[in-house]
Amino acid sequence: MLFNSFxxxxxxxxxxxxxxxxxNRTRKLRNCFLLAASYFFYGSWDWRFLFLIMGITxxxxxxGRLIHDSKSDGKRKALLAGALVINLGVxxxxxxxxxxxxxxxxxxxxxxxxxxGLRTFNIVLPVGISFFTFQGLGYVIDVYRRExxxxxxxxxxxxxxxxxxxxxxxxxxxxxxxxxxxxxxxxRKPFVYDQARxxxxxxxxxxxxxxxxxxxxxxxVDAAYANPVHGLxxxxxxxxxxxxxxxxFSAYSQIAIGTAKLFGFRLSTNFRRPYMxxxxxxxxxxxxxxxxxxxxxxxxFPLGGSRCSATRTAINTMIVFMVSGIWHxxxxxxxxxxxxxxxxxxxxxxxxxxxxxxxxxxxxxxLFVTSYWAVSLIFFRAQTFGDAMAxxxxxxxxxxxxxxxFGLKEAEFRFTVWIIAGLMLIELLEEKLKDKxxxxxxxxxxxxxxxxxxxxxxxxxxxxxxxxxxxxxxIYFQF
Amino acid sequence: MKKKNINLRFFLxxxxxxxxxxFTDRKKYFITDQGDPHHELxxxxxxxLTPDHPLDIVVLGNSHANTGxxxxxxxxxxxxxxxxxxxxxxxxxxxxxxxKELLTRTTPRLVxxxxxxxRGTDGPPTEGLSLADEYRSFYPRRNNLIxxxxxxxxxxxxxxxxxxxxxxxxxxxxxxxxxLMRKNQDWYKKRLAKKEKDLYLGRYSRFAKGINxxxxxxxxxxxxxxxxxxxxxxxxxxxxxxxxxxLCDANGIEVMFLTLPMFEYHIxxxxxxxxxxxxxxxxxxxAWYNLQMPYLGSVFGPDCFEPTYDKNQHMSILGxxxxxxxxxxxxxxxxxxxxxDRRVEKDWIKMFYAKDGYYENLTPAxxxxxxxxxxxxxxxGDEHIIECLQSDDxxxxxxxxxxxxxxxxxSLIVEAVIDGEKTIxxxxxxxxxxxxxxxxxxxxxxxxxxxxxxxLLAIExxxx
Numbered sequence: 001m002l003f004n005s006f007x008x009x010x011x012x013x014x015x016x017x018x019x020x021x022x023x024n025r026t027r028k029l030r031n032c033f034l035l036a037a038s039y040f041f042y043g044s045w046d047w048r049f050l051f052l053i054m055g056i057t058x059x060x061x062x063x064g065r066l067i068h069d070s071k072s073d074g075k076r077k078a079l080l081a082g083a084l085v086i087n088l089g090v091x092x093x094x095x096x097x098x099x100x101x102x103x104x105x106x107x108x109x110x111x112x113x114x115x116x117g118l119r120t121f122n123i124v125l126p127v128g129i130s131f132f133t134f135q136g137l138g139y140v141i142d143v144y145r146r147e148x149x150x151x152x153x154x155x156x157x158x159x160x161x162x163x164x165x166x167x168x169x170x171x172x173x174x175x176x177x178x179x180x181x182x183x184x185x186x187x188r189k190p191f192v193y194d195q196a197r198x199x200x201x202x203x204x205x206x207x208x209x210x211x212x213x214x215x216x217x218x219x220x221v222d223a224a225y226a227n228p229v230h231g232l233x234x235x236x237x238x239x240x241x242x243x244x245x246x247x248x249f250s251a252y253s254q255i256a257i258g259t260a261k262l263f264g265f266r267l268s269t270n271f272r273r274p275y276m277x278x279x280x281x282x283x284x285x286x287x288x289x290x291x292x293x294x295x296x297x298x299x300x301f302p303l304g305g306s307r308c309s310a311t312r313t314a315i316n317t318m319i320v321f322m323v324s325g326i327w328h329x330x331x332x333x334x335x336x337x338x339x340x341x342x343x344x345x346x347x348x349x350x351x352x353x354x355x356x357x358x359x360x361x362x363x364x365x366x367l368f369v370t371s372y373w374a375v376s377l378i379f380f381r382a383q384t385f386g387d388a389m390a391x392x393x394x395x396x397x398x399x400x401x402x403x404x405x406f407g408l409k410e411a412e413f414r415f416t417v418w419i420i421a422g423l424m425l426i427e428l429l430e431e432k433l434k435d436k437x438x439x440x441x442x443x444x445x446x447x448x449x450x451x452x453x454x455x456x457x458x459x460x461x462x463x464x465x466x467x468x469x470x471x472x473x474x475i476y477f478q479f
Numbered sequence: 480m481k482k483k484n485i486n487l488r489f490f491l492x493x494x495x496x497x498x499x500x501x502f503t504d505r506k507k508y509f510i511t512d513q514g515d516p517h518h519e520l521x522x523x524x525x526x527x528l529t530p531d532h533p534l535d536i537v538v539l540g541n542s543h544a545n546t547g548x549x550x551x552x553x554x555x556x557x558x559x560x561x562x563x564x565x566x567x568x569x570x571x572x573x574x575x576x577x578x579k580e581l582l583t584r585t586t587p588r589l590v591x592x593x594x595x596x597x598r599g600t601d602g603p604p605t606e607g608l609s610l611a612d613e614y615r616s617f618y619p620r621r622n623n624l625i626x627x628x629x630x631x632x633x634x635x636x637x638x639x640x641x642x643x644x645x646x647x648x649x650x651x652x653x654x655x656x657x658x659l660m661r662k663n664q665d666w667y668k669k670r671l672a673k674k675e676k677d678l679y680l681g682r683y684s685r686f687a688k689g690i691n692x693x694x695x696x697x698x699x700x701x702x703x704x705x706x707x708x709x710x711x712x713x714x715x716x717x718x719x720x721x722x723x724x725x726l727c728d729a730n731g732i733e734v735m736f737l738t739l740p741m742f743e744y745h746i747x748x749x750x751x752x753x754x755x756x757x758x759x760x761x762x763x764x765x766a767w768y769n770l771q772m773p774y775l776g777s778v779f780g781p782d783c784f785e786p787t788y789d790k791n792q793h794m795s796i797l798g799x800x801x802x803x804x805x806x807x808x809x810x811x812x813x814x815x816x817x818x819x820d821r822r823v824e825k826d827w828i829k830m831f832y833a834k835d836g837y838y839e840n841l842t843p844a845x846x847x848x849x850x851x852x853x854x855x856x857x858x859x860g861d862e863h864i865i866e867c868l869q870s871d872d873x874x875x876x877x878x879x880x881x882x883x884x885x886x887x888x889x890s891l892i893v894e895a896v897i898d899g900e901k902t903i904x905x906x907x908x909x910x911x912x913x914x915x916x917x918x919x920x921x922x923x924x925x926x927x928x929x930x931x932x933x934x935l936l937a938i939e940x941x942x943x
Contacts, residue, residue, distance in 0.1 A: 007636040196485050412654040457496050462503075462650050467641045 001044040003255045004210050004466060011041065016262050024189050031155045031182055034163065034263065041164040042127070049126040052090070057161045059086050060136035061154055064143045068150040076144060083140040087133045094129055097121055099330030128168035130327055132161055134294055139175040141298055148175045156182040165259035169252050171270040171290040181265050189264050198442065199261025204456050206254035209247045211464035213423070216416050217244035219407035219465075225381060228390050231399035233406060238391065241381050242374035243420050246274065249288070273427045278365035279352045280344040283373065291327075295320050318342040328380070333388060337379040344372055415463070500646045509649035510663050511611075517545070517683050518566050522619040524679040525562070529584035532830065535559035535818055536810070537581060538737070539574040539723065540593030541612075542567035542683070546785075547593070547739035547794040549803045550680035552836030556807040556917055558822040559588075560830075563681030568612025571596040571719040576629035578723060580622045582730060588818055589810065590727050594738045594756050594767075597716035605635045617642050678830055686795040689782030690742055697788045703747030704788050710752040717759040724763045733816045736760050736767040739802055741792040742784040743776035768809045770802055778805070797913070803836075804915045811917050838876065839914040839921055842866060850876075851931075859891075859938045865919050869932050877908055877922040885910075886940050889922060894934040903936065 001008045015037045023033040043050050063083035070076045098120040105116025139160075142148035151157045160179040166172075173179075217240045224237030253270035260267045268290050277283035284292050296305075303316040318339065325338020352365050382388035404410050430437045441449065503509065528534065536559060538548045544565035553561040564577050574596050581587075604610040613633055620626050634642050641648035652660045697704075727734045738756070746752070749771060760767050770779070783798025794802060810816065821827035822841060831837055833849060843850045853867040862885060865878040879885060887910040895904055908922035915921070926932070 005637055006640055010636065010639075193485050197488075200485075200489065409655055411657070415654055453492060454495055457492060458499055461496060461500065461647070462653060465651065467637055467648060 001041055003252060003259075004207060004215075006467070007044075011037075012259060012262070019263055020191055024191075026187050027183070027185055028153075028155060030189065031153075031159045034182075035155060035159045038159065038162040038164040038167060042162060042167060045127045046124065052094075052126050052129070053132060053162055054158075056087065056090060056133055056136050057158045059083065060140050060161070061151070061157050063140050064150040064157075065152075067140065067144050080140065080144045084137065087137045087140075091129060091133050093121075094123060094125055096326070096330045098123070103332075131170050131172055132167060134291075135172050136161055138172065138294060138298065139179065142175050148179075151175075151179060151183065153183065163260070163265070165256040165263075165265075166267055169249070169256070170288075171253060171256065171268045172294050173268060173290065177268060178265070192264065194442075195261050195264065199258040201442075201453070202254045202258030202261065204258075204453070204460070206251040206258060207464070208251075208456050208460045209254070209423075210251035211466050212460055213416065213419055214244050214248040214251060215465040216408065216412065217241070217247070220413070220416075221381070223406040225387070225391065228394040229399055229402050229405075230394045231396040231402070233399055233402045234391055234394040235396065236403060237406070238374055238378060238395065240416075241377055242370065245377060245380070246271070247423075273431055275370045275424065276366055276427060276431045277369050278362050280341075280349050280369060280372075283369050284345070291324070295324055299323060314346045317345050321345075331384075333379045333382060333385060336385070336388075337376055340376040340379065341373075344369075344376075348372070500644050503646045503650075504644050507645065507664055507668070508660060509645040509652055511645075511649045511652065511659075517681075518615045519619040520679045521564070521566060521681050522621060524681070525564075525581060525584060526621060528560075528562075532560060532826070533585045534562040534581070534587050535821075536561040536589045536591065537578070537587045538563045538565060538591045538593060538681075539578055540565035540591075540596055540739075541569045541574075542791075543595040543739050543793060544593040544737075545681055545683040546685055547799050547802050548591075548682075548737075548806065549684070549799050549835060550682050551678075551831065551834040552800060552803045552840075553807055554680070554831055555834065555836035555840040556804065557810060557818055558820045558841075559818045560821065560827065561680065562587075565593065565681055566612070566616035567683070568609060569596070569616045570598060570600050570613075571716050571723070572600075572632050573613060573616055573629070575719045575723050575726070576625055576633070577616070577620070578726060579629075580620055580625045582726070583622055583625070586730055587732055589733045589735065589814070589816055590723070591735055591737050591806070592720065592723060594736055594760070597712050597720060597756065597759055599711035599713045599716065601713040601715050603633055603635045603638070605637070610638065614638070614642055614648060618645070678834065684796050684799065686785040686793060688786055689780075689795045689797065690784050690786045694786050694788055695744075695781065698744040701788075703745055704792070705741065705746045705752075705790050707746055707748035707750065707752035710755060712755045712759050717762075720759045721763060724765060733814065734763070734765045735810075735814060736763075736765060737806060738767070738769040738771045739794060740771040740775065740779050740783075740798075742779070742781060743773065745784070745792050746771070749773070766814060768806065768813075770805060800913055804913070807917060808915065836914075838868060838870070839911075840916045840918070843868065850874075853893075853932050854935050857935065859935055862938055864935060867932075867935055869926075871928070873925050873928045873930075875906060875908065875924040875926050875932065878916075878919045879922065881918070881920060883920055885920075885922070885938070888940070890939040891935055892937040892939060893932045894936055896931045896933060897929060901933075904930075905939070906932070 001011060015033075019030070019033060019037075023029050039050055039053075042053060060083065063079055063086075067076050067079045067083075070079060101118045101120045105118050108114065108116035108118075139148065139157075143150050151160075156179065159182050160173075160175065163178070163182075221237050221241045221244055224233055224240075228234050228237070250271040257267045257269070270289050272286040272289065274283055274286040277286050300316055300320045303319060304312055305316060306313045308316075321338040321342030322335055323338070325334040325336070325341075328334045328337070348368075352368070378391045379385075379388050382391055404413055408416065433440075441452070525534075536553065536557070538544050538550070538561065540548070540563070542565070545563045545567065548561075548563055548565075550561040550563050564574070564581055566573070566577070569577070571592075574592070578590065600609075604613055617626065617629070617633060630639055630642065724734050753769070753771070757767075778801060779794075779798055783795055783801060785793040785795060810818075828841075831841075832844075833847075837843075838850050842855075843852065845852060848871075850868040850870045853869050854864060855866050857864045857867075862883060863880050865880065866876070867878070868874075868876040870876075877891065889908055889910075891906045891908060893904060893906055895902055906924055906926060908924040911921045911923045914923070
């Protein structure tokens with residue numbers, strides 16, 4: 001059940017209605033209902049996955065309690081190690097086993113000259129596994145660090161792990177932020193008009209970004225990556241994918257946050273205008289913020305972070321980015337993508353920091369950061385290393401005539417470019433005005449609010465790509 | 480602080496969106512079916528005709544039925560009103576809901592289920608032509624309760640909303656093909672306006688030509704296009720066939736199954752397919768008239784079928800006339816159900832006057848513009864001539880009693896006028912192998928337009 005499907009629309013309306021009308025009586029009742037809805041949502045992909053998420057939930061719940069109850073540090077460490085092994089082990093089996101087997105076979109082939117005979121599993125990757133295992137692990141580590149009290153309410157904890165708005169692609173929430181909301185003892189949760197209104201608006205904006213722009217970009221990008229043509233068409237594909245990925249994932253995150261708001265929950269911001277970033281550090285503080293935060297707190301800091309020598313800091317950075325790469329997908333392309341982005345922080349940020357932070361220089365810095373990121377995404381998008389190399393070798397400025405032969409006719413192509421330009425302009429304004437923009441939008445004169453509402457809804461209806469027959473998965477669902 | 484109602488605002492926004500969609504739907508900006516208005520015409524016609532003009536026989540089917548059964552001819556042969564409730568591409572589940580809606584307007588005496596409705600589908604279509612056909616069939620239906628009831632059966636959840644709106648499913652034309660949008664709209668409106676002037680009974684005659692040599696050579700080189708062993712009937716087919724029969728039984732309506740044929744070389748291993756079909760039909764205990772049976776191969780020659788090697792082969796116009804007459808005889812002679820005789824109703828005659836099948840089966844008025852009555856109710860020797868007609872384009876009809884023993888080839892001695900000169904001549908007529916009315920025999924000939932036959936003088940035939 002995708003967020004941009006009619007099925008989800010029906011599901012959301014029904015569950016939200018029931019939640020506020022029938023189940024908003026006690027905390028337990030609310031949580032039970034949300035858990036049932038979340039399991040239904042997750043089971044709609046494949047009911048067998050439910051056993052997995054229940055298993056991970058039970059593991060993290062039990063280990064959290066055991067760690068908290070243990071007096072000796074050794075035992076606590078051993079229990080933490082146990083939780084890590086189980087969570088990462090599950091992730092390894094489902095996501096990485098075949099990758100490592102294939103890599104080992106290739107290595108045997110290269111080193112010994114004989115075909116590697118290690119066998120792979122025929123296994124389906126459960127949707128969202130990387131997200132909910134990391135969320136569960138974060139909780140166990142927080143309990144180990146005594147930053148969070150272990151929860152005794154298994155229903156609340158299960159809902160925290162399986163909460164459907166953020167289950168399949170984040171934002172990856174911390175226990176202190178989200179779990180605490182499921183433990184709210186209020187009997188009858190108040191319905192907050194402003195929160196619901198902002199939730200609906202976020203959902204509308206997310207759907208607009210996803211089905212009007214990102215899915216349209218996907219048509220071009222898929223065709224261009226499948227059959228690269230030298231010159232401008234390939235260059236445009238690289239640029240388009242850069243926007244597709246951002247719009248697709250940020251749209252997902254906005255719908256997730258908006259949906260949670262409709263149920264009276266707050267989720268963390270996942271994107272904050274990343275293409276306005278002027279340094280790479282700035283970029284990573286704006287892009288997939290919750291994952292970056294997770295890696296920072298649970299990997300980078302334990303490795304020593306930046307409170308050590310420059311070399312050690314650089315190594316720590318590279319480790320984090322390589323792990324982040326492999327987190328995204330079981331392929332060497334993602335590792336290379338991670339390395340390229342790790343290098344950007346180590347090599348270019350020093351130079352970018354020397355530039356003045358205003359005017360044209362700021363614009364050029366942002367362009368440089370975004371362009372570098374766009375090029376790195378060739379490894380993210382290409383299926384194999386060879387495909388990525390083919391894209392690099394086809395970059396150029398010739399063959400402009402072929403631009404309209406990748407699924408988007410001229411009118412649609414122009415529409416897409418203009419709407420991206422418009423969106424970036426709005427982001428630039430938001431960047432300048434900060435909170436004032438939101439204030440103006442949500443609390444301004446009614447006409448200022450209603451014209452954009454109506455425009456977004458109508459443009460989404462008349463220019464969106466939806467319904468049966470459109471291949472419209474969210475990119476991050478595969479992770 | 481003033482309490483604000485989010486539901487009110489949400490619904491206001493929803494109403495604006497729905498109003499916009501309804502507006503563009505009504506304007507038909509996003510139709511994509513190349514101006515084919517048959518789906519809309521079919522339901523417009525049902526609602527226009529009924530309840531004042533009850534539909535006596537309803538043929539449930541899809542494109543096989545709307546090309547293969549001519550409701551005008553069948554009406555004229557049987558003397559009642561026949562309607563093809565046969566939207567192209569639909570399955571038997573859709574046919575069930577079409578019938579259900581139809582029954583809110585009229586109660587036919589007989590429902591004919593064309594068996595190509597049972598195509599082995601086991602759920603709603605999610606893509607391609609099947610989905611488009613289902614959308615096109617669903618959209619013009621008018622009973623919203625039955626439409627809502629049918630929604631989960633006919634569509635996947637992702638199609639629930641697009642099923643109600645051209646805009647929701649075809650709006651991509653705005654950016655991809657605005658020329659087609661304009662062309663479709665113009666064409667559609669013109670055709671709809673033109674067709675709505677005439678009586679419309681659900682027929683879609685599409686194939687004027689029969690199978691040609693190039694298709695015949697494909698049969699020789701590649702063999703049959705359809706392998707009967709691959710054709711399956713699904714549980715859903717069986718279930719909905721049963722539901723149609725039950726619905727008809729509950730309303731006191733007779734039911735029969737009809738299989739319209741494809742060319743005999745077109746299907747291999749037909750017995751396997753027939754066995755599959757009988758799995759659905761036999762348990763209902765209803766009659767099955769199967770025109771695909773091998774012994775009928777000589778009746779339906781290559782000129783009776785669409786010239787295609789595609790699996791889905793329809794009947795040509797000629798084929799449909801033959802099939803329609805055979806069906807009429809089956810209903811009259813085998814089913815023997817009590818059908819109303821509307822040949823005496825003025826309204827009915829007005830509806831069908833000069834339509835396909837009228838002159839072959841019924842009597843024209845004295846003032847008819849197309850057919851001139853040469854003689855009526857006369858004896859030529861021992862032969863009773865019911866009627867002799869001559870059309871302005873040279874068709875010459877002789878209708879004789881069914882009890883007549885005239886051979887297939889007969890000659891008439893007639894008095895005629897040619898270029899103002901009176902003369903006596905001979906007209907050779909043959910017993911029509913295509914037009915086979917129930918109430919008389921029809922002999923036909925094509926004579927030169929300048930010859931005006933004024934009187935019948937004698938009959939000549941070889942008595943051997």
